[in-house]
Structure formats: structure tokens, C-alpha cells
Amino acid sequence: MEKVKIDLDIVLPKIPDEKDACVERLISSMERQRGIEKAHLVPGKVNNEVQLCFHYYPDKISIERVEQLAKEAGAEITNQYSHLLLNVEGIRHPRHARLLEKKISSMPGLENISVSGNGFIRIEFDLSKTNGEDVIKNIKKNGLRFTNVDEPHGHERVQKNEHGHGGKKEDDQEHTHGGIFGKNTELIFSFICGAMLGGGFGLSFMRDMAPIVPLSFYIAAYFFGGFFTTKEAIEAISKGDFEIDFLMLVAAIGAAILGQWAEGALLLFLFSLGHALEHFAMEKARKSIAALTELAPKTALLKTGGISKEVKIEDLKQGDVIVVKPNTKVSADGIVVKGNGSVNQAPITGESIPADKESIGDTSFDLAKADKLDPKYRVFAGTINGNELLEVKVSKEANDSTLSRLVKMVNEAQTQKSPTQQFTDKFEKYFVPSVLILVVLLCFAFLVIDEPFSKSFYRAMSVLVAASPCALAISTPSAVLSGVARAARAGVLIKGGRPLEDLGTLTAMAFDKTGTLTEGKPKLTKVVPLSNGITEVQLLKIVVAVEALSDHPLAKAIVRDGKAKLDGELIPEAHDLEAVLGKGIKAALGSDEIFAGNLALYDSLDDSKPSEDIINTVRKAEEEGNTSMLIRKNKEYIGMIAVMDTPRPEAKEALLQLKQEGIKKMVMLTGDNQKVAEAIAAQTGITEAWGGLLPEQKVAAIIKLAQQENKVAMVGDGVNDAPAMAKSTVGISMGAAGSDVALETADIALMGDKLNLLPFAIGLSRKARKIIKQNLVISLGVVVLLIPLTISGVATIGPAVIAHEGSTLVVVFNGLRLLAYRDE
CATH class of the missing domain: 2.70.150.10 (Calcium-transporting ATPase, cytoplasmic transduction domain A)
Incomplete structure (x- = not known):
């Protein structure tokens, strides 16, 4: 079996990143071809491009045919599937987003859709069944107004000047920001509802007032308080769903049937006010992210x-x-x-x-x-x-700058649901019908216990209010959105709710060595004269003169740091350089022969061998993690120099902070020898060092760590460490600013090339998880507490409404606390 690698951007030139669903489609398509055993992604070696690797049998298929099939399959997929990332206005809250998601997903040709409560819609569609124009029109029919349209790939193109990259167009004018009062319509309607409720309640105490007058006020309160609730309830029912808005509407109608107009109006007032304030709070978090787009000047x-x-x-x-x-x-x-x-x-x-x-x-x-x-x-x-x-x-x-890519990825992250959010969505799916069944049964309680139907019906309506999981629906999205926004503001890109939550559960982290724990470039660390007749300055002059003839990376580091140490001292000129591959160099300095290399160079050179003391000096330096070079002038060993990829200045402190954040095991994975690995580990505080690893062995090491610790993160540069990152719970790339590949390969990208962003990200994630748990406890706790109280008759609709809407606002504003998170 043989392998061939093809750049991903040649086969699928228009995909946003290698995690796109079209890559999986391509791999699946190719693995069905005769003669191809396996296809997978690998990082590139030259320009850091991601590549597709195909394992094939040359006796069954030629390399040319593999390449041809890959390009044909890529072209077919590119021409069939397209994506849209839309920024819209008109989504009032996560429950409305979920309703829109179900409504839009019924459109033919849509492969996948995700709608977030803060105004972002990500859509994948089949171009053989629909097109971008129809998708846009379908979404506009739902009363949404576009603030931008972006299409990462696919041959279908939506004209930017038609859908609002620039100014407002005529067709956009049809869509208001929520109603006749613009963005604040829902809030204003809620206040009018409250005013009508207060007016009707006050007039009901006036003796000579005809009953129809306060009733008129209550009916007006019902209209303004129930306008958006009714609208969303109808939309939900049309799709066969019974959402929270429907439950609230039924409870309000039930109260009216019983003549409890004031309580029904109170329910609609508090429910609509809660919705409006919830919308306001989510808009605040959204604006925190939108502020990123304002960073770049317009000219x-x-x-x-x-x-x-x-x-x-x-x-x-x-x-x-x-x-x-x-x-x-x-x-x-x-x-x-x-x-x-x-x-x-x-x-x-x-x-x-x-x-x-x-x-x-x-x-x-x-x-x-x-x-x-x-x-x-x-x-x-x-x-x-x-x-x-x-x-x-x-x-x-x-449109391709680091900032624009950062903004786009943060926007995409908002459309991805976290594990907790997926749980709450699934919970609601079964919980709401269960509540409806319970309410229906309670309506007939008068058949079992001695009470009038009106009392049974009133109790059922109270339970309906108490059991509605409004707070549960908003508990996770508010925290995730705020967490992603806060991280982005600090230079940390977290791609969605899953990595945000997973990061806070980690107890183990694996680090690449070169460029992650170390600076990624060698430095001159030791200059040791070994002859009584030579000083450190003299030795350094000889070494710099000889190494200046070489273009080897280590030689360049020696010359750079050596000149800095000599500080302007005159350096002689060497000539006649000869390189001994993997061992060292030889050059002439005046009439002298100068040798510089490792111990292996002198093993086969001649009979003038280094003494045991000199060998011990070299090996001791190597045990400390240095790459050592022994210098010989003619037959005399005059000195030793050493270079080393030194730890980052902030590495030790950053790892100490990680330990304080609860990361118990920190493992370094490197291709360098074990002694070098252990030396770096001792200087940085790494708990374990695994050296001599090939790229595929790093992947195996991650799998082993995951088995030991359940969850593990891999921290690297996002390019050569991509396979190991893919196997980790959370892949984290450093120094992602300016690097497209690093931005796209990891779950979390540290924009700055600084390790101290890592403890901040871990701390933020742990705080986010804590707030999500608090929100779940509050939202579920209120429901668990109120249901028995309303069933027993201890609590009526009024207290149930206040507790219900109060808990919704508490979880929203609790989630917003993440916007003010500080790394303590």
C-alpha cells in the first residue's frame, strides 16, 4: 500500500476550514472507490496547508487516478453544497430561535441549520434542491432583517449589495426591528400592558364604575401583553410544537374564563416584561461581541x-x-x-x-x-x-484579515450548542408535553375530590404557569454567549459552547515543547574554555568566525548571540568551510585548522581524542538539555559551546497558575531526546516529560492520557500538532493571530503567543460551568418547588408568575456576570 497527499484547498478550494461537513463527504466518497483503503487529514509541511492523505493499492489504482478522483469528487461536492452565515435582527430570545430553527428547517434542500438567540443563523443547503436566493427569501418571510450575509463556499453566490453588507435597501425597510416602535416594541407593549392592568385594577374599586370599564382595561392589557406571546404560540402550534409561550397563553385564557382577568393580565404583563428584559440582556452580550467589528477603522x-x-x-x-x-x-x-x-x-x-x-x-x-x-x-x-x-x-x-476571521469565527461559535444546552433542549421536548398532560388531568380533579370545576381549573392553570421552564431555556445560552464574548475580548477565541464547557472539566493537559513551552529558537547558553591558554572572549571570537561561514540554524543562533556577547569586538575571518553532515564543521582560521562539532565528529577524525574530563563536561551539558559542540584548534581541544531552545519566560508562572486552577497532570510531548525533555520539564514545572516521540506517537500519547484522565487538552501551534489536537478533548493553538491554519484547526485559539492566556481561559471556563450549574439549579429548583405548591393550592397564579419570571431574569443576569470576569 502507498500514500499520496493533496492540498485540501486544491480539492475543496472554498470551504471555511477542514472541520466542514464537505470534508467528511469527500473522505467518505473517496473511501468507496476501488483501490483506496483509507483517507484522512494531515497537516502540511511546507506552507502549513492542511492535506488529504490517501492510502491506496498501486496494483489496483494509479496515483494519477487517485488525484483525478479526488479533484472530481471535490468539484462535485463544491458544486452541490453551500453555506450561509447570517447575522439577523428580529430574534427575540433562545426560545424564539428554536422555533425559527424548526420552521426554517422544513424548507426543501436544507441539510443543516442552527439558529442562536443572539441573531446568528448558520445554514448548509443542497444546491441541487434550492439556492441562496430562495433561502434568503424564506428567512425574510419570518420577519427577520439581515445585517450581513456571508457565504464561505459553494458556487451559489448571494449578491452582497442586495442583502445588506452596505446600507439599507428598500426590501429591508419592510422589516422593522420587532414592531411599530422598532427594537423596543416588545418592551413598550409590556409597559402599556402594565399601565392597563394598573388602570383596570384601580377602577375596579370605584363603586359607581360600570364593570365594563375595568374589563375594557384588562382586555387592552391582554392585547398588549399577549401580542408577541400569541404570535409565537401560533407559530409553534403550526409546527406541531407546544412551547412555553403556548402554556402561558393557555393559562391567561383560563384565568379569563374563570373571570380572573386581573390575574391573567398580571401573568401576561410579567411574562412579556420578562421576555423583553431577557431580550435586552441578551442584546447586551451580543453587542459585546459586535464591538469586535468596530475595532478596525473604516478607511x-x-x-x-x-x-x-x-x-x-x-x-x-x-x-x-x-x-x-x-x-x-x-x-x-x-x-x-x-x-x-x-x-x-x-x-x-x-x-x-x-x-x-x-x-x-x-x-x-x-x-x-x-x-x-x-x-x-x-x-x-x-x-x-x-x-x-x-x-x-x-x-x-x-475580508481575510486576522480581525475579520476572528469576528467570523466568534459569530459561528454562537450557533454551536453546548452539551448542557443540548440536554436542556431535549429535556424541554419531553417536559412540556408532560406538563400539558398533568394540567389536563388536574382540570378533572373535581371528579375525584369534592370541589367545583372552577377551583380544579384554576389550580391547573396555576400549575401550568409554575411548570413552564422559561428559565431553563435561557439558562445556558446566556452564560455561553457571555463567556465566548468575554474570552474574545481578552484575545482568546473559544469556538462554541462545547469547548467552553469542556475546558472547565480538564484535569490533564499535554504540551508540545518547541514553540509552546519553549521560545522555538535556539540560544547560545554556554561558552566554556577548556585550555589554560584561552579566554572566553578568545574562544567566542574563533567560534563566531567559523560558524559565520555556515547557514545552519544552530550556526546562525551562535553567531547572533556570540556577536551580542562580544559587543563590537573585532572578529577574524575564517575560510574553507567543510561540513560533516550531522556531526559538525571544519574551517581554516589563518594557518590553523578549527573543528566544531559533537563527540561523534572526533570519534572518526584521527587519533587525537578528547580526554575523559572533556567528554564528561560535554555530556553534563547535554543532560541539562543543551546541544553541545566541542571546539578543537589543530590537535588541541580549546573549548565547548552549547545552545538550547530555552523555556518561555512566562512558562513556569503560567504552569503554576494552571496547577492552581486544578490541572493536576501536565505532560510535555516532544520529538527531542528524553534528557532534553526532562531538562525543560525541570525548568518549567511540567509534571511529566515524554521524549523521542514521532507525530503518530504523540497521537497515541494523547489517547493514553485520555484513558487515564478521561479528558485532556493538547496545546500546540495548531499546525504540526493537528492530529494530536484532533484526538484530544480540547485542542488549543497558541499564537493564532496572523495564522489561518492555527485559527482553524483548534477548538480554542490563543491569539497572542503567550502561555499566560491559558490560565485565564481555564479560569473563565470553570466560572462559566459554575454559572451554568447555578442557572440549572435555579431554573429547575423553582419548577420543582412551585409544582407541589400550586397543586396543593398553597400558591396561586400571582405568586407563581412572580417566582417564574423572577427566576428567568435571575439566570439571564447571572450569565451576564461572565462579561465582567477578571483573572484573579
Whole structure:
């Protein structure tokens, strides 16, 4: 069996990321082909692109045929399926969202739909059965107004100028923001209901007042208080569902039938007020996320021919040069080509200290590889320039910038339901019909006990109010939305409710070493003279002179740090470099021969072997995690130098904070040898170090850890660690700002290249889980308490309504507390 790898973006060029359902369709399609045993995703090696790997039998199918079939299958899927991510106004609360989800899902051709209570709809549809225009029209029929339309892939295109990327259009004017009073219609109707209720109640005490007058006020209160409730109840019933709004409406009608108009109006007033305030609270959380879109300026100063002119950021093209004035926002992702200064990156990465930036000098670099450049050259849209003027070459257009991708992914995250939310949805599905059956039975209680029908009916209506799980429906979405919004504000992208909840349950974390726990670049750590006739400075001059001839990464690190230590000292020139692969180098310095390499270099060189003491010195340095090089001048061993990928400055403190957050086991997974792994572990506080691992062995290590600890997170760069991340409970990528692959491969992306964002994310998740549990206890507790009280007659409709709506508001505002979460 042989393997072939094909870039995913060649086969499926328009998918948003490798987690898209179309990837699974492609893999399933290819695995059904004769001669292909298996297909799966792997990270790329060159440009960090994700690849499809096909295992095939060359005696049954050729490599050319595999590639052809993959492209054909990809083209067929691309032409068949499309996606829409819609931002709409008009969704009042999560229950309304669930109702809309069921209503819209009945449309032919829809493969999948998710509607969130804060105004985002994600739709996947089959282009052979419907099209984008029809989907949009169907959604508009439900009274929703679009604020944007985004389509990640599929050949069907919805014209942006038709659906509101820009200004309002005529057809949008038909859709108001909830009613005649705009966005506040529901709240205003609720206040009118309250006023009518108060007026009717007051007039009922006037002796000479005809009964029809207060009754008229109560009927008006019913109209304004029950307007939206009736609307949603009818929508639900038309789909065969009996939602909470229906239960409330039945209870209010029941009260009216019994002549209890005041209690029925009170029920509708408090229920409509609760809905309106709930909508207001969710809008607050939504605005916290929407504020991300306001980070980027709307215009940029484009430099052409020495003249700067203001243009819209949408008009910027890759390769354009923009001018960023002092104390203004950066308009686009790009590379600094002129000027030095500091940039406040907190809006994107969460870093509290401004990052120093400098001009790259050489402007002929490949923009396609901009994310591989040193962070000191790169800037992001939405960050804030310091006191210096900068000129930036645009590396990404506005709709592909780190900020725009962050906003899009946060929006997508809001459409994903958490495990707790899925549980509450399933619970309600069975609970509401059960309540209706109980209410019907209680209506006939007068047949069993000695009481009039009116009393049995009144009790049944009270139970109906008490048992309605309003608070349960809103308990999880309010907390998840607030948690995702708070994380995004701190530079942490959490892709939905599941990773938010799972992160708080972890007790074990696995870390990649290079670039995650360490800085990812070697540093000169030791310069040890071994001859009485040579000083550290002299040894360093010889080493830097020889290593300067080599372009090996370790040689470059030695030269860079060596020159810094010599601080301007004159360095001699070496010549005639000879490399010994995997062992070291030889060069001439004047009339002397200089050798630099590991112990293996000298084993086969000649009879002049290093002494036992020198060998012990080298091995001791290697046991501390260093890569050591022994230096020989002619026949004399004059010194040793060592380089090492050193731990991040914040690593030890970050891991200590993780331990305090409840992470008991922290394991480092690395391809380096065990001694190097143990040395880094000792410096950082890692509890276990597993060295000498190949990529597939890292996956096996994650599976083993998951068996031991039930749940485990994998922390890496989101590229080479992708297979291990896929097997973990939660995959976490670091330094995701500017890296498309890192943003897309993980469940959680730390935008800044700082480990200390990790304890914050864990703490936020644990707080979110705690609040979700509190909300569940409050919402279910009130229902459990009120049902027996109303059945026994201790509580009537009035107290039931107050407790019912009060608990709904408590869980909403309890969830909003996450917006103010601080890492203590």
C-alpha cells in the first residue's frame, strides 16, 4: 500500500476550514472507490496547508487516478453544497430561535441549520434542491432583517449589495426591528400592558364604575401583553410544537374564563416584561461581541507615488502600502516596511504591554509567507499604533484579515450548542408535553375530590404557569454567549459552547515543547574554555568566525548571540568551510585548522581524542538539555559551546497558575531526546516529560492520557500538532493571530503567543460551568418547588408568575456576570 497527499484547498478550494461537513463527504466518497483503503487529514509541511492523505493499492489504482478522483469528487461536492452565515435582527430570545430553527428547517434542500438567540443563523443547503436566493427569501418571510450575509463556499453566490453588507435597501425597510416602535416594541407593549392592568385594577374599586370599564382595561392589557406571546404560540402550534409561550397563553385564557382577568393580565404583563428584559440582556452580550467589528477603522491612508489618499479598507489590495499615523488604528494586516515603534496589540492578542515593531528592510519578501516572518515585523488590523509613523505593506485584504476571521469565527461559535444546552433542549421536548398532560388531568380533579370545576381549573392553570421552564431555556445560552464574548475580548477565541464547557472539566493537559513551552529558537547558553591558554572572549571570537561561514540554524543562533556577547569586538575571518553532515564543521582560521562539532565528529577524525574530563563536561551539558559542540584548534581541544531552545519566560508562572486552577497532570510531548525533555520539564514545572516521540506517537500519547484522565487538552501551534489536537478533548493553538491554519484547526485559539492566556481561559471556563450549574439549579429548583405548591393550592397564579419570571431574569443576569470576569 502507498500514500499520496493533496492540498485540501486544491480539492475543496472554498470551504471555511477542514472541520466542514464537505470534508467528511469527500473522505467518505473517496473511501468507496476501488483501490483506496483509507483517507484522512494531515497537516502540511511546507506552507502549513492542511492535506488529504490517501492510502491506496498501486496494483489496483494509479496515483494519477487517485488525484483525478479526488479533484472530481471535490468539484462535485463544491458544486452541490453551500453555506450561509447570517447575522439577523428580529430574534427575540433562545426560545424564539428554536422555533425559527424548526420552521426554517422544513424548507426543501436544507441539510443543516442552527439558529442562536443572539441573531446568528448558520445554514448548509443542497444546491441541487434550492439556492441562496430562495433561502434568503424564506428567512425574510419570518420577519427577520439581515445585517450581513456571508457565504464561505459553494458556487451559489448571494449578491452582497442586495442583502445588506452596505446600507439599507428598500426590501429591508419592510422589516422593522420587532414592531411599530422598532427594537423596543416588545418592551413598550409590556409597559402599556402594565399601565392597563394598573388602570383596570384601580377602577375596579370605584363603586359607581360600570364593570365594563375595568374589563375594557384588562382586555387592552391582554392585547398588549399577549401580542408577541400569541404570535409565537401560533407559530409553534403550526409546527406541531407546544412551547412555553403556548402554556402561558393557555393559562391567561383560563384565568379569563374563570373571570380572573386581573390575574391573567398580571401573568401576561410579567411574562412579556420578562421576555423583553431577557431580550435586552441578551442584546447586551451580543453587542459585546459586535464591538469586535468596530475595532478596525473604516478607511486607510493608501500611499501611491509618494502621495497618501484616504480609501475604504475594502479597496485595499495585497501589496498596497498604507500609512499609519501615530496613535491611530492599523487598517490592515501587513508588514512594516518603514519606521520603528510600538503597537498596542491588546484588541487582538490580549497582550497588556505594547509590542515593539521595526521595518523589515528587504521589501522583496513573499507576501504569501508573511505569517512566517518574525512578529516584530507584522501588524494586525484593529491594533493601535504608538507615537511613531509607520508604513505597512498589506499582506491580507480586509475580508481575510486576522480581525475579520476572528469576528467570523466568534459569530459561528454562537450557533454551536453546548452539551448542557443540548440536554436542556431535549429535556424541554419531553417536559412540556408532560406538563400539558398533568394540567389536563388536574382540570378533572373535581371528579375525584369534592370541589367545583372552577377551583380544579384554576389550580391547573396555576400549575401550568409554575411548570413552564422559561428559565431553563435561557439558562445556558446566556452564560455561553457571555463567556465566548468575554474570552474574545481578552484575545482568546473559544469556538462554541462545547469547548467552553469542556475546558472547565480538564484535569490533564499535554504540551508540545518547541514553540509552546519553549521560545522555538535556539540560544547560545554556554561558552566554556577548556585550555589554560584561552579566554572566553578568545574562544567566542574563533567560534563566531567559523560558524559565520555556515547557514545552519544552530550556526546562525551562535553567531547572533556570540556577536551580542562580544559587543563590537573585532572578529577574524575564517575560510574553507567543510561540513560533516550531522556531526559538525571544519574551517581554516589563518594557518590553523578549527573543528566544531559533537563527540561523534572526533570519534572518526584521527587519533587525537578528547580526554575523559572533556567528554564528561560535554555530556553534563547535554543532560541539562543543551546541544553541545566541542571546539578543537589543530590537535588541541580549546573549548565547548552549547545552545538550547530555552523555556518561555512566562512558562513556569503560567504552569503554576494552571496547577492552581486544578490541572493536576501536565505532560510535555516532544520529538527531542528524553534528557532534553526532562531538562525543560525541570525548568518549567511540567509534571511529566515524554521524549523521542514521532507525530503518530504523540497521537497515541494523547489517547493514553485520555484513558487515564478521561479528558485532556493538547496545546500546540495548531499546525504540526493537528492530529494530536484532533484526538484530544480540547485542542488549543497558541499564537493564532496572523495564522489561518492555527485559527482553524483548534477548538480554542490563543491569539497572542503567550502561555499566560491559558490560565485565564481555564479560569473563565470553570466560572462559566459554575454559572451554568447555578442557572440549572435555579431554573429547575423553582419548577420543582412551585409544582407541589400550586397543586396543593398553597400558591396561586400571582405568586407563581412572580417566582417564574423572577427566576428567568435571575439566570439571564447571572450569565451576564461572565462579561465582567477578571483573572484573579
